[in-house]
Amino acid sequence: MNVAFLGLSQRNRYVVLGIALSAITVGCGPEKPSIFVWHAYRGDEEKALEQATRRWEEKTGNHVDLLAIPHGAYAAKLEAAIPHGHGPDLFIDAHERLGSFVRDGLVAKVDDKEIQAFAAEGAARRSLTVAGKGYGFPLASKGLALIVNRQFVPNKPASFEALFHGTYPAGIKPLAYEIQSSYGQAPFVHAFGSHFIAADGTFGFVGEPAEKSLDLVAGWQKRGVVVPDADGALVSQLFAAERVAAVISGPWFLADFSAKFPIDVYPLPPLYVPADVPAAGAPASTSDGPLPRPFLTVEAAFLTPDGAARPEVHDLANFLATDPESLRLRATVGKQVVALAAGVDLPATTVAFGKVADQAELTPTSPAMRATWVPVEQALKKVLRGDATSHDAVLEAGRRFADATKPPLQGEPPPKKTPLFVVFGMLLLGAVFAAIKQAKQTDIRAELRRSKTAYAYVTHAAIIVALLVVAPLVAGAATSLYAGTRSDPTYVGFTNYIAILTARGGALLGHGSFYLTLLVTVLWTIINVFFHVSIGLLLGVVLSRESLRLKPLYRTLLILPWAIPSYVTALSWKGMFHKQYGAVNGILHFFGVAPVSWFSKFSTAFTANITTNVWLGFPFMMVVTMGALTSIPKDVLEAADVDGATPWQRFRYVTLPLLRPALLPSVALGAVWTFNMFNVVFLVSEGEPDGTTDILVSDAYRWAFTRDAQYGYAAAYAVVIFGILFLGSRALQWLGERFSGTSEASK
């Protein structure tokens, strides 16, 4: 006899298990320590770094382990690894995160002497100084410049107005840049004397200068001299396809750009000069207009506390930053704008980018800087959409920033140290109470004796789930009683919760408030689950028909949305919803519908999110349905046919009730997951317009990552979300039980 278990005999099963287990553990031990260097470079920059490092290895005989980490995970990895001693010795990052690095103790101070040796002056030196102490070895700088197609712009444009008034072939726009990003807006903010963070550390994007900068670009968009709605990819595409005369971009633009036509790079020109033809109604100027000043980012090699203890790491950093060979490699191979160019023959474009430093504004290192991007960007988008005057938009940005950075609530901080005990004590107490309640109801000894068999099957899973799932959650939840950042938490009791539940003191249903977001989240969940389940069911049932042709083909194609990583396809959807070049509008156009600006209204942006998420989610329900259908005996369905049921009746009164027990857990889990499914919102609408399509959990992530790293607040958010889901599911269960009486009877 052949008792099959997934087609394997008993002995083979153990063999497979053994192989699998050893495969996981093989090659997992730590390697012999060398110098570990982490970076987020890719392409040419990575190549240049590799080559420079090889040179140093050859010179010194040390071994360097270079690790490229995806930018999306870089900060999280640094923050997680370094404090626990699992970080690199050296890592390369932009200087503007230095403030938080210093605060969290991720970087080591560098001797003044050492810095003197190579960076005596300038932006680089300043950029790497926090509270009078120097950190890191500057490698390259990045800032925005004007890149022109020489065929259309043969000479350096005297001003932006001059660029706009140039004569170009039909269908070619003068300028493209990431008009909707705060980074792209920064040069103009600075041009009018405004700032993101003022010198005294407060929010700088205020008042008339800020408004002027918004009005400026809104005016450009209205005049049609810039491409609206362009993201980075579109900017380079348009430029490469010779559809725009000039773009504003940084040195990275050249790395991926293989020119089929000659280009020039210039520092951003003034907005206008006296020679310009004045725009309609405006008086001709008598002097040069404001000079746009982009942010300047200095990339540096930072020593971690571990690395700082090893002299050879200092040497490597020094080599990368100052050695002519390294400079040459990084400038020519990596197309980097190296910080020190003495004695190195550099490409003209690189030299041009180097000049950007002269008129650039060093990105502030203050941790509060992180909290400025979103408010500025939202103000910008609002004005570009024409939803607000620049005055109102700037005021609102100020409010947002204040909201994101203010401590939860002021109050007496209770004594430290107690909270974890309190939390665990309360949990323990709850567990004991629950146990006693149970024990009272039944004879616990007999109950336990009866349970013995079952425990043999569940104990291992219970331990693993308790250790790996529950414990981290409880520990995570405990951080919700703290405020401040990870390295400097203060115990605040339930302050975070109070702040969340009182909508941070704002109107309860006010814009962006907790309750409004909750409403959006509930709507999001209901609509998604409805479509997931109904489409999944429909397809699952249709696909389970016996005599269907092409069934394997359909099945396989239909799970495509689920099989391809969602961070790729979500971006594909975002592209499809692009107003000008997106396929959705293309199809609508085919049916004579005017193009829709998808992300400028709540209703359409929400629709775009839902469409994407429905697309991503229905295959899962389809597969679950197909799996569940396998357990329905065919004769039951045949009985229904014999009883004269129409296909619909058969589905409604036979298939569905029989599927329900198998589907219910998946639907419930699906609902919970959808409630917390932030990455579609992040990738598709990005909360547009104006944060209205955000759901609760994306707020939690913002608090953790893009606002002032308030993990406690984010954790409190998570607990609140948990509470809502928990109560909601209990309520639904209660309702279900109340009404199941009728449905049971109908069986």
Next chain:
Amino acid sequence: MSPPKERVPLWVSIGSHTVLAAATLFAVYPVLWVISLAFSAGGDAPEPRVVPFPAHPTLENFKQFVGLDHAGGFALFLGQLGNSLIVSLATALVAVVIATPASYALARLPFFGKEGALRTLFATQMFPAVASAVPLYVLLEHLHLLDARSGLVLVYATTAIPFAIFQLKGAIETIPVDLEEAAMVDGATRFQAFVKVVLPAARPAIAVTALFAFMSAWNEFILAATLLSRKSAFTLPIVLQSYVGEHLANWGVFAAGALLVSAPVMILFYIVQRQLISGLTAGGVKG
């Protein structure tokens, strides 16, 4: 023996194919854009297009992703593909091995604390991961499983196990109890009945659950990138994600990589779908 052919009215047949064709179009269309992007050389002018097709088809992006454009790149790619396979298969195996007995007990056996266990398990799924990532990291550190594939498997198992338990519990509940009882009367211990009767009958559900677990591990990159610190230990999604830089992304390679990464999943599904045949437990009991 092939299942008896049912006679279907024409309109049902046409209706089914219409529904399926529409759904397939919906499912495939955005993917076509990814494909088109993966095969395009870059430099195509952005046009408002409805039919996705690259203007200058090329295989460069694929070559670059699999590392054929530089020495040693392909070997590295194969290694990373191997990592992904091992980690994902191990996750599926661990999830199924751990979840199956537990879900059997939850579905069949009475025990003290069952309700509580189920509630807790469901409740863990409600907690956004944002709060537990750091404690999990600390935990792995104490277990000395950072930068180890086994650690990654463990982390992925945390998401896969609860789901697998729910999924399998539901499936086992649909298997007639009589089958196990018959086995026990025939001389099986409960465990034998579980292994020899319940497991084979639950095979489709186990296959589908394993597929779910596999996929959850296969596409994940944030945790993988956070936990793994050697290039040779990287999984493919990390490699894929590294084509999206801070300022500019290489979308062509990104798309090509995405297609390559999803190919094994498609193959696996093609294999698993044979399990999704209605009536696998048919004939066991009167009805």
Next chain:
Amino acid sequence: MAHPPAKDRCVARGVTKAYGNNPILRGIDLQIPEGSFAVLVGPSGCGKSTLLRAVAGLETVDGGTITLGDRDVTALPPRDRDVAMVFQSYALYPHLTVRDNLAFGLELRKTPKDIIAARVAEASTMLGLDPLLERLPKQLSGGQRQRVAMGRAVVRRAQLYLFDEPLSNLDAALRAEVRVEIRKLHERIGATTLYVTHDQVEAMTLADTLWVLHGGKVAQSGPPLDVYERPNSLFVAGFLGSPKINLLPGTLAFQGNRWSANERASEPGNYQFRVDEDRFAAGLQEGRSVTIGVRPQDVAVAHGDDPVFGQLTVDLVEALGSEGLAHGDLGGTPFVARLDAEEARTVKPKSRVPLTVKAHRVHLFDPSTEKAL
């Protein structure tokens, strides 16, 4: 009796079982002699399956003991009891072929391969499963599945064979056929059997001993004909026999040296039954109220000098082919009488028909205790 008196193979003593607060078995005593065929009957939901499952070890009992052979098995798991069971639902292993289904129990017991092969071959030949051995259960017809289920029990040499309504899903013809097969099988392998059924014919034809379960207790047991002919309670009388036994109120009277049970004997439309004085000797009392039970099959139209017990006012005649049933009214109580085919054609509704019955076919019960006198 078909078998000589033998040692009891299976004994249940005082078995009780409750589901929550709902007692199902309230002290069952049951003995099955070695090699005999015991049939368990009782109304739906009375606990037959529960008792069977308790004997098999699938259900723990709250009280009492179960002995198989010489062993007290009350606390043993099913696999250590050495019983074979044919489930109400068949419970064939859907993933195994017929052959593997048959061999499953033997494999579990690590029986040598050649013995397994021999037993499977023997059972499959006996049950006519030879052409089906490589099929999966879903490729079988209902009757074939049933035979596989039986085969699975047969290959085992178990101490006790348990059948839970194995024929209930088969059509009438197949049922009759399999019924005979079961009995033949039983004779051939001499299996001690406990068999649950709802079907009277099955119960009567298969049983050596019939056990009637009622209210969680054994209401009556004995050879099937004894139980049928001498029901010890109103319940048993009513439960066995189709159409159901006629029940009439009456009073005992001693007249002309004879006991009779009657109702308003002097009025028209009355009835008067002769009483089997030997059988009911202990309970005969002048003027005692009784419930009279007469099976429709036992009455006949009176001819010549047959003693007439009453005149049936006929409402309706059902002709069933080989016989007929007259539904009517006897002394104000509904009454059914069997007619032979000829009479079924001649008796007309509204007519009055004189009826006769043999004295030993008249059952008397105490109306308050519902027990036989």
